[in-house]
Amino acid sequence: MIPGITFKRFMRHTLIRTGLEAIALSGLSRRRLPGGAIIFTLHHVRPDRPELSKPNRLLSVTPAFLDETIRTCRDLGLLPIPLEKLPARLCDPADENRYFAFTLDDGYRNNAEFAAPVFRRHGVPYTIFVTSGFAARTHSIWWETVEALLSRHEEIEFDFGSGPCTIPTRTALQKTVAIDRFSKFVQTSDEDAAVRQIDKLATGLGLDPLDLVSRLTMNEKELAVLATDPLASLGAHTVSHVNLTRVGEDRLRQEIVESTRAVETISGKKPQSFAYPYGFAEAVGEREFAAALEAGYEIAVTNRPGLISRECTKKPTSFNRVSLNGDYQKARYVRALLSGIPFKLAGQPAARPA
Numbered sequence: 001m002i003p004g005i006t007f008k009r010f011m012r013h014t015l016i017r018t019g020l021e022a023i024a025l026s027g028l029s030r031r032r033l034p035g036g037a038i039i040f041t042l043h044h045v046r047p048d049r050p051e052l053s054k055p056n057r058l059l060s061v062t063p064a065f066l067d068e069t070i071r072t073c074r075d076l077g078l079l080p081i082p083l084e085k086l087p088a089r090l091c092d093p094a095d096e097n098r099y100f101a102f103t104l105d106d107g108y109r110n111n112a113e114f115a116a117p118v119f120r121r122h123g124v125p126y127t128i129f130v131t132s133g134f135a136a137r138t139h140s141i142w143w144e145t146v147e148a149l150l151s152r153h154e155e156i157e158f159d160f161g162s163g164p165c166t167i168p169t170r171t172a173l174q175k176t177v178a179i180d181r182f183s184k185f186v187q188t189s190d191e192d193a194a195v196r197q198i199d200k201l202a203t204g205l206g207l208d209p210l211d212l213v214s215r216l217t218m219n220e221k222e223l224a225v226l227a228t229d230p231l232a233s234l235g236a237h238t239v240s241h242v243n244l245t246r247v248g249e250d251r252l253r254q255e256i257v258e259s260t261r262a263v264e265t266i267s268g269k270k271p272q273s274f275a276y277p278y279g280f281a282e283a284v285g286e287r288e289f290a291a292a293l294e295a296g297y298e299i300a301v302t303n304r305p306g307l308i309s310r311e312c313t314k315k316p317t318s319f320n321r322v323s324l325n326g327d328y329q330k331a332r333y334v335r336a337l338l339s340g341i342p343f344k345l346a347g348q349p350a351a352r353p354a
């Protein structure tokens, strides 16, 4: 069953790559952006790390590719815009411009180190979505914990719910299968308990999950410094990074309100944008959109793939984004994405973002 998932993943990526190549070759990608804007999602921005297991490698692009993506957007006549200004622009009937906005989820330190200089060089605004529990070092990042364990061990013993089992993690394929399995475990059992169990596994193997968070993400002080960059905005991304569709009403509101307050304390101003953790179709819905609106957000973003149409939206808390994928780091793929065709053909042409 699990190798089946991996084969499906492989086939999906092969199909997507073939599709993007076909669109790029057909010349269709030279047509005008059909919508009014594109909002990009990024996670890690850092030099290539081929040793990473595939699912996490997909969440990482190089600074050179970020540079190339910005140039491609500009070549196609798109204008950069701060995310929070986008809804008003879309509601202005006299505005015929097409826009691009950059967002970076989870507050990785490499965003300040490698992405910020690229944005600065091009004068392009960007929004960092802060998971306040990561910044405060109170919550671990389960997919990074698993990645770190996979890189250190040739096999791992874990109980996914039907008794302890040994998972081989030596080869690249085994690592991909293993992270798929952990991912399914987190997404189908109680998420808090699943993360605690992964943390316990790591601690038992000599890896401190919160120390890993400290190594990978910016703390509150670093975020406060980054927030002084006139191009940077901080948005909220919950406290714990839980899938919001799987928690009760009180927890949903608490995650939004407390992370909003935390980001306000860090940057000195109320965040104007919010990103739903994971953000894929099963991690967002009408209840979550309404909660973000109720919390006062004028824009909130999913990771449901798609461009933004040129119209005044009545649902500003359900914007689509396009995840830049570590497997498709070529300008011609970006052009193909900007044509909007891949979203009509194939659903999500990217990793399932975090």
Ligand SMILES: [Zn+2]
Binding pocket: 105, 106, 237, 241, 277, 278, 353, 354
């Ligand atoms: Zn995230």
